[in-house]
Amino acid sequence: EKQPCMPTHPQKPLIIKTGVQFTTKVRLLVKLPEVDYQLKVKTTFDKDLPPGRVSRQFFILTNNTKVMDIEDYTNGCLSVEFRHLQLKEKKYINGAKGNEGLLSVTEELHSLSFEACFTVQGLTIDLETCSLPLVVISNVSQLPGGWASVMWYNLLTDEPRNLAFFGNPPRANWSQLSEVLSWQFSTLAGRGLNKEQLTMLGEKLLGPHASCSDYQVSWSKFSKENIPGKPFSFWMWLDSILELIKKHLLPVWNENYIMGFVSKEMERTLLKDRDPGTFLLRFSESHLGGITFTWVEHSDNGDVKLNSVEPYTKNRLSALPFADIIRNYKVISDGVVPENPLKFLYPDIPKDEAFGRLYNSQRSKVHPYIPSTLIPISEMRSNVITTPPPSQSPEPPMTPGEFDMLNEHLCTFDIDTMSSPYSE
């Protein structure tokens, strides 16, 4: 009869933060004959909730009644949009908190009810409807947990109002779940996850059996228990990466330059036969919200060596955009002129060809001052000699100075074209 729209958090509907305004809209689907009086709608939070079901109770702090309006003159449909609604927790509930505390706050589901009452031809009609289950949080730090709940609920049930869902949450098929995970990236950035990336995620979640796409993932494994040896859950880790992309990597991600989810083994397989200086970008598995690059180098005796830089997190990235980090990154070996070891984005794209457009050419010209930029540098000490005089390296170092000079040294190699791991 009515079709409730959802309260919204920025891009995360169905999650409401206390003390922060939200909006909801209700539409009357039946057409009323000649309504010449005002039709009031009242919205209530957790109406008729059986006591003990939730550990926290909230109420709507602001005006909760509003008159319905004609939404669209073509169909005469009545609707009402509540704005500036705000939730506050009820303090001092008589007795202890209801729920036994098995559920975390982000697993506790609530709902918003709408009521209206009107009289037509002597008949009094009560209308009532309610929203999909809602998660209430008190701090944005709970947003990832809340969003996990919303995703899990909507992935695994069609029930409109199963507030006890997380009392015994069902498992998800990996095939369904992986699709949802990919969506998180595509709604954020316009680019989802490809098969290789999803395979790595599946193996991370399920072990190396993930090739069987009907394997099931438990709610706990997904977002409650920590990844073995790590202080965060799978979803917390993945969400930290989504945030990193959103704030600092959007152009690079959308250009498909971030392989992102690659196991260390796969990384070695991909890079070991490549030309020295070939690199790929992947997210840190050990730290939340970090991105690193791994490049291949060949040592004197022909051994292949892979190096990964300490992952960049939001703090560093807000001082220096990632493309500029790649552009200017330098390694200093003992007594040798600084050199950028990053030459070809895997498989064989010359670095500046890939990232050139993304470089931030902000030459500030505040005249009396000499402009300066930050350059990321790694210092690698050879542990062979203790105090090495300027050693002559097998490959002569590049001429120092102009950063852009590297450009001119690059020549395109004609390496066997294999299917790019970036293709979706």
Place this chain on the structure above:
Amino acid sequence: EKQPCMPTHPQKPLIIKTGVQFTTKVRLLVKLPEVDYQLKVKTTFDKDLPPGRVSRQFFILTNNTKVMDIEDYTNGCLSVEFRHLQLKEKKYINGAKGNEGLLSVTEELHSLSFEACFTVQGLTIDLETCSLPLVVISNVSQLPGGWASVMWYNLLTDEPRNLAFFGNPPRANWSQLSEVLSWQFSTLAGRGLNKEQLTMLGEKLLGPHASCSDYQVSWSKFSKENIPGKPFSFWMWLDSILELIKKHLLPVWNENYIMGFVSKEMERTLLKDRDPGTFLLRFSESHLGGITFTWVEHSDNGDVKLNSVEPYTKNRLSALPFADIIRNYKVISDGVVPENPLKFLYPDIPKDEAFGRLYNSQRSKVHPYIPSTLIPISEMRSNVITTPPPSQSPEPPMTPGEFDMLNEHLCTFDIDTMSSPYSE
């Protein structure tokens, strides 16, 4: 009769932000005989304020009455501390806003009143007192303006409650004002301003006559009108520097390494006869909250050249502490190996001797990764030759590589010791 203590904002008393808790304390100075009943104190905001005096009206959102308590059993003194008080603006005052708008919000003075009433031996006694003038702000961005008002008021009047003070604010003698300005630095950091620094500030405010310390500064010059050619007032500029010191420069400031306030002329006078690589640190006069270093270099023909780096502001400094910037700063001239031009802190302190303890030796050892740090770099293109091959510089460039190596090249010079400009 009572001695009201002040509501507090972090380190900025007498400024209250709407919606943010503050605290105030009242003490009863007379000793009451046997008070066996509770003595209630009520606090009111802007009680009995003549209408039209203020353009905004506020009220205390929270509980405004409290019972007095024995503060200290040795003297039996009664006192009451109001906590968690909160101010909110009254909306929709009947009629237009009172004040004609000549005054900005931070010039509008308010007060907090306290009342109590008790009966002793059949006599009913009313007690009333109030706070010093208060400034009410709605956003921390107004804090500097508010603090300017509080300083000016307390510098220039002893009246306890002249709420019309800024209707016609008196001028301040530079000698008084400079003392207050120095206090701002010493309360913040434990180090105030020396004579040279204050002279520069005085000249900035008054022109080159500031040597006469009885020159007067108007309120407008101090904090209302913009510095000629700049989009900010004198106080806004100075306060931005106080904030920069507080958040990013405390150790360097307290070590007396920041000359800070130096005119360009003085800078040249000080540096021109110094050894190449001698530098000083000063605050930007063109941008809010910026610090730069200026170093002297001698060109081939013996000319003295001063260079200043683009000022570092809080954004850059939170990515890289200032001491590390000084440590690692490099200049790249065409085709020449990067070199740190900063060698001696004026007058002649070897850089690492001065800043060594402040370097942030955060060698992160997350093993599989190669650590990396950010290095500030300036690229200087000689505009003499268009495409210069690695030119041989008159002084051979330093060996590249180890940053610390510079240390070993430094020798102490025995230059005439002049009185340090840093001494207070």
Place this chain on the structure above:
DNA sequence: ACAGTTTCCCGTAAATGC
């Protein structure tokens, strides 16, 4: 003591008012 949760509030951005 501690972990989960909420409160507090700065600082930026957006909205509002004059």
Place this chain on the structure above:
DNA sequence: TGCATTTACGGGAAACTG
């Protein structure tokens, strides 16, 4: 319209609370 002022709220940290 532009400027002054307020509101909004993310994000880090402190305070709370079982």
